[in-house]
Amino acid sequence: xxxxxxxxxxxxxxxxxxxxxxxxxxxxxxxxxxxxxxxxxxxxxxxxxxxxxxxxxxxxxxxxxxxxxxxxxxxxxxxxxxxxxxxxxxxxxxxxxxxxxxxxxxxxxxxxxxxxxxxxxxxxxxxxxxxxxxxxxxxxxxxxxxxxxxxxxxxxxxxxxxxxxxxxxxxxxxxxxxxxxxxxxxxxxxxxxxxxxxxxxxxxxxxxxxxxxxxxxxxxxxxxxxxxxxxxxxxxxxxxxxxxxxxxxxxxxxxxxxxxxxxxxxxxxxxxxxxxxxxxxxxxxxxxxxxxxxxxxxxxxxxxxxxxxxxxxxxxxxxxxxxxxxxxxxxxxxxxxxxxxxxxxxxxxxxxxxxxxxxxxxxxxxxxxxxxxxxxxxxxxxxxxxxxxxxxxxxxxxxxxxxxxxxxxxxxxxxxxxxxxxxxxxxxxxxxxxxxxxxxxxxxxxxxxxxxxxxxxxxxxxxxxxxxxxxxxxxxxxxxxxxxxxxxxxxxxxxxxxxxxxxxxxxxxxxxxxxxxxxxxxxxxxxxxxxxxxxxxxxxx
Ligand code: TTP
Ligand code: MG
Numbered sequence: 013x014x015x016x017x018x019x020x021x022x023x024x025x026x027x028x029x030x031x032x033x034x035x036x037x038x039x040x041x042x043x044x045x046x047x048x049x050x051x052x053x054x055x056x057x058x059x060x061x062x063x064x065x066x067x068x069x070x071x072x073x074x075x076x077x078x079x080x081x082x083x084x085x086x087x088x089x090x091x092x093x094x095x096x097x098x099x100x101x102x103x104x105x106x107x108x109x110x111x112x113x114x115x116x117x118x119x120x121x122x123x124x125x126x127x128x129x130x131x132x133x134x135x136x137x138x139x140x141x142x143x144x145x146x147x148x149x150x151x152x153x154x155x156x157x158x159x160x161x162x163x164x165x166x167x168x169x170x171x172x173x174x175x176x177x178x179x180x181x182x183x184x185x186x187x188x189x190x191x192x193x194x195x196x197x198x199x200x201x202x203x204x205x206x207x208x209x210x211x212x213x214x215x216x217x218x219x220x221x222x223x224x225x226x227x228x229x230x231x232x233x234x235x236x237x238x239x240x241x242x243x244x245x246x247x248x249x250x251x252x253x254x255x256x257x258x259x260x261x262x263x264x265x266x267x268x269x270x271x272x273x274x275x276x277x278x279x280x281x282x283x284x285x286x287x288x289x290x291x292x293x294x295x296x297x298x299x300x301x302x303x304x305x306x307x308x309x310x311x312x313x314x315x316x317x318x319x320x321x322x323x324x325x326x327x328x329x330x331x332x333x334x335x336x337x338x339x340x341x342x343x344x345x346x347x348x349x350x351x352x353x354x355x356x357x358x359x360x361x362x363x364x365x366x367x368x369x370x371x372x373x374x375x376x377x378x379x380x381x382x383x384x385x386x387x388x389x390x391x392x393x394x395x396x397x398x399x400x401x402x403x404x405x406x407x408x409x410x411x412x413x414x415x416x417x418x419x420x421x422x423x424x425x426x427x428x429x430x431x432x433x434x435x436x437x438x439x440x441x442x443x444x445x446x447x448x449x450x451x452x453x454x455x456x457x458x459x460x461x462x463x464x465x466x467x468x469x470x471x472x473x474x475x476x477x478x479x480x481x482x483x484x485x486x487x488x489x490x491x492x493x494x495x496x497x498x499x500x501x502x503x504x505x506x507x508x509x510x511x512x513x514x515x516x517x518x519x520x521x522x523x524x525x526x527x528x529x530x531x532x533x534x535x536x537x538x539x540x541x542x543x544x545x546x547x548x549x550x551x552x553x
Contacts (some may be wrong), residue, residue, distance in 0.1 A: 016246075027225060029089035038342075040298065041243045043151075043209055043212075043265075044149055044151045044241055044242070045149070045150050045151045045154045045212055045213065045216045045239070045241060046147060046148065046149055046150070046220070046239075046240060046241060046242055046243055046245075046246040046357070047146075047147070047148040047150055047216065047220050047223070047231070047237060047238070047239055047246060048145070048146070048147055048148075048237060048238040048239075048240075048243065048247045048250045049129070049145065049146040049148070049220075049223070049224070049227075049235045049236070049237050049250075049448045050144060050145050050235060050236050050237075050250060050254075051125065051144040051145075051227075051233050051235045051236075051253075052084065052232070052234045052235060052236060052254070052256055052288075053081050053082065053084060053087075053255065054081065054110050054122075054143060054144035054233075054463050055073040055074070055080060055118055056071050056073050056081050056082055056083040056086075056120065057083070057232070057233050057234070058117055058118055058121045059071065059073065059110050059234075059366050061121070061231070061232040061233065062117075066083075066108060066405055067083070067085075068085065069086065069106075069108050070082070070083065070085045070086035070088075070089050070091065070106065070107045070108075071083040071086055071107070071108045071110065071540065072086055072091060072097075072100050072107050072108070072109050072110070072250075072369070073109075073111075073112035074097055074110065074111055074112060074113075075109055075111075075112050075113050075546040076113075076372075076545060076546055077096055077097050077098070077542070078094060078095070078096060078097065078542065078543045078546045079091060079092075079093065079094065079096075079100045080093065080094065080097045080112055080362060080543075080546050081093050081112075082095075082100070082107075084255055086100075086104060086107055086446055089104045089107075089143050090103045090104060090137035091103060091104055091107065094539065094540055094543045094546075094547075095164065096542065097109065100158065106255040113267055115414045116396075116399070118143055119143065119400070121231075121233070121365050121399075122140070122143040122144065122321060122398075124231060125146075125231060125233060126140050126146065127180075127233065128226065128227065128230065129146055129148065129223060129227070130150070132173065132223060132226070133148050133149070133150055133153065134150075134152045134153050134175075135149075135152060135359075136359055137149035137152075137357050137359055138355045138357065138359065139151070139358045139359060145247075147243050147246065147247075147357050148223075149356075149357040150216060150219055153173075153219065154173065154212050154216050154219065154332065155212070156172065156217050157171055157172055157215050158206055158207070158211055158212055158215055160172060161186055161206055161211075161215070161503060162189055163204070163206060166185070166186040166187040166204070167185045167186070167187045168183065168185075169184050169185065169186040170182070170183055170184075171181070171183075171184055171215070171218060171219060171222065171436075173364065178283045182218075182222050184218040184221075184222075185218075186214060186215060186218070188214075189213075189214050189217045190217040190218045190220065190221035190258070191217055191220070191221060191237070191253070191258035191259060191260065192252065192253050192257060192258065192259045192260070193217075193251055193259060193260045193261075194249055194259055194260070194261050194262060194274070194278055195262060195264050195277070197262060208263070209241070209265065210262065210263045211414070212244055213239055213240070213260050213261075213262065213263070214260070216239050216346060217239050217258065217260045220237045220239050220258050221258065223237075224237055224256075224258065226446060227508060228508035234255060235256070236251070236253065236254045236255055236256065236257055236258065237249055237257075237259075238250025238251070238252075238258070238259055238260075238261070239258065239259070239260040239261070240260070240261040241261075242351070242352075242353040242354065242355075243267065243355055243357070244288060244289070244348065244351065244352075244355075245275065245278075245351055245353070246261075246352035247260055247285075247288060248270035248278070248279070248282070249278065250286070251262040256270075258462070261274060261275065261278060262274050265351075266453075267420060274379065275350070275351035276318075276350065276351070278351075279349070279350075279351050280313060280315035280318070281313060281314075281315070282313060282314050283311055283312065283313060284299075284312050284313065284314060284316075284317060287314065287348060287349075289344075289345070289348045290345070290348070292538060294332055294345070295312070296487070297311060297331055297332055298317055298331065298332075299312045300405055301320075301331045302317065302320055303432055314349055314417065317349060318350070319553065324342075324346060325346040326342060327342070327344055328341070328342035328343075328345050329341060329342025330342070330411035331341070336529075347357065352377050355426045363400070363401070363409060363410055363492065364401075364490065364492070365490075366412070366489065366490040366491075367393060367396050367397055367400060367412070367485050367488060367489050368486060368487070368489075368490075368491065369389050369392045369393045369486070369488070370389070370418075370484060370485060370486035371385065371388075371389065371397065371484070371485060372420075372483055372484045372489070372545075373385070373482060373483055373485070374483075375481060376482040376483070376485070377418045377479070377480060377481040377482070382471060382482070382485070383463060383468065383553050385485055386417075386467050386468070386471070386487065387459050387460060387463050387484065389462075389485060389487040390458075390459035390462045390463050390467065390487060391455055391456060391459040392447075393459075393487050393488075394448060394455050394458050394459055394462070395455055397412070397448070397489060398451070398455075401492075402451065406451055407495065408449055408491045408495060409494065409495055410493060411444075411449065411492070411493050411495070411497060412444055412489035412490065412491060412492050412493075413443060413444055413490075413491040413492070414441050414442070414443065414444055414490045414491040415437055415441065415442055415443070415444040415445075415462075415466060415467070415470075415487075415488075415489055416441040416486075416487070416524045417439060417440055417441075417467055417470045417471060417474065417485075417486070417487055418437045418438065418439035418484075418485075418486040418487075418488070418492055419437070419439075419471070419474055419475070419482050419484065419485055419486070420437045420438075420482060420483050420484035421436060421438070421475075421480050421481065421482055421483070422481040422482065422483045422514040423436070437484070438474055438476050439484070439486075440470045440473055441472060442466060443490055445465065445466055446471045447461065447462075467487065
């Protein structure tokens with residue numbers, strides 16, 4: 013499937029207007045208010061919270077031979093995410109390197125942060141994306157608090173965090189925005205229209221400030237925030253002031269014949285590839301169309317595409333459509349280019365889409381060694397299932413139905429290039445045996461039994477020959493069925509997860525020289541080939 017088309021389904025499902033629930037003429041009150049949070053240098057911050065002395069040092073987190081992230085002190089010294097460790101050491105010899113292959117502490121921190129935020133947002137309307145991003149639909153809280161404003165004394169306002177308890181909340185100055193705005197502005201209008209979108213966004217900027225400060229002071233993590241009316245806009249505008257900042261996208265959100273809206277002004281300057289939903293292949297097709305050159309690397313902005321003669325949904329459909337692309341891609345992308353995204357917040361997405369544990373090996377060529385490693389992986393897998401899927405009352409929140417074993421055989425020396433070899437994972441799935449859910453039994457005993465009764469026979473079917481040498485084993489539970497009472501909105505996430513795997517494991521892309529990176533279908537991040545495995549691990553939560 014086309015990476016770009018997969019992206020397009022992430023955003024704006026059947027969108028028509030900018031973040032409104034009904035029509036373009038709906039009054040401003042109908043627009044949702046969405047906050048986006050992205051924790052700063054997340055994995056590095058987890059270590060800094062554990063050991064505050066690390067904060068002032070350049071700190072890099074290592075998985076395999078890669079810096080998966082580094083703190084801002086390290087970035088100041090020239091390091092960046094997804095860099096080879098050897099390059100990082102050369103550029104910054106005093107960099108402190110910590111190992112980040114065990115994801116447990118990141119997952120736990122992520123969960124703690126998520127639960128704190130979810131407890132604050134009315135109706136729990138919080139969606140988690142990966143470990144370190146959250147989208148919050150705070151419409152209800154904002155509308156309530158806008159109604160409570162005293163227009164004669166905005167500077168001494170009180171934000172109500174609880175409708176039942178009028179003392180629960182914080183004091184704030186509603187005569188000005190909290191944090192930065194796009195475009196930059198000094199103060200709110202002198203005679204504010206309390207029902208206006210601007211006022212609602214202003215109040216939301218204070219809630220965002222409050223949440224960020226709580227995350228920092230209560231748990232120790234700084235985050236970057238965006239405030240707008242949709243996931244697309246909140247995420248994009250949030251990235252304007254990084255790290256530890258926040259930005260509100262100011263109205264007007266609708267253009268007039270005389271003037272473009274701020275949404276357009278903001279989006280128009282972006283290189284097309286920077287827009288979530290536009291992957292590199294799609295961007296390349298657009299560049300080719302606009303410049304008339306096949307491999308053009310000219311900078312093409314949203315404005316260039318939007319205003320290109322004849323451009324519109326039909327024309328985009330022709331340019332971007334084709335085998336593998338999503339249906340209606342033209343109108344979807346036309347919407348995205350106008351900042352239109354009506355995708356809803358998928359609440360309660362703290363359940364993983366699958367759980368997968370893997371390790372790589374220099375040499376693994378005896379059944380006894382494989383058995384031993386499979387027990388180790390099974391143990392971690394069952395532990396992870398318990399951490400992620402069992403609630404406080406010892407109930408399983410979801411039951412994975414499928415157990416999957418994947419291996420990566422090493423090719424005989426000289427028979428294949430490194431690149432094609434990367435993609436040679438083979439796998440086999442069986443129904444997950446029910447005994448794995450027995451909480452009263454010890455993890456070690458369950459792991460032994462799982463290997464003995466299921467995994468070894470899967471392994472033998474995968475490798476009927478006597479001789480093999482493996483470089484990787486991966487054990488996963490997939491196909492999660494949620495227990496009654498849990499939110500029912502995981503299908504999309506599951507679909508993307510599968511796409512990531514397909515893309516990374518078996519894609520034809522690997523044969524397409526020269527390919528320096530692949531765009532992840534989940535997060536859009538361009539991943540250098542050497543970092544694919546680490547990136548995959550990051551999503552396989
Ligand atoms: P990011 O949000 O991309 O990075 P970050 O939070 O470290 O930095 P920033 O301040 O720029 O937001 O990813 C979140 C975490 O996910 C990151 O700390 C490390 C991990 N990660 C991987 O393990 N592999 C990857 O390929 C990427 C991109 C991130
Ligand atoms: Mg981050």
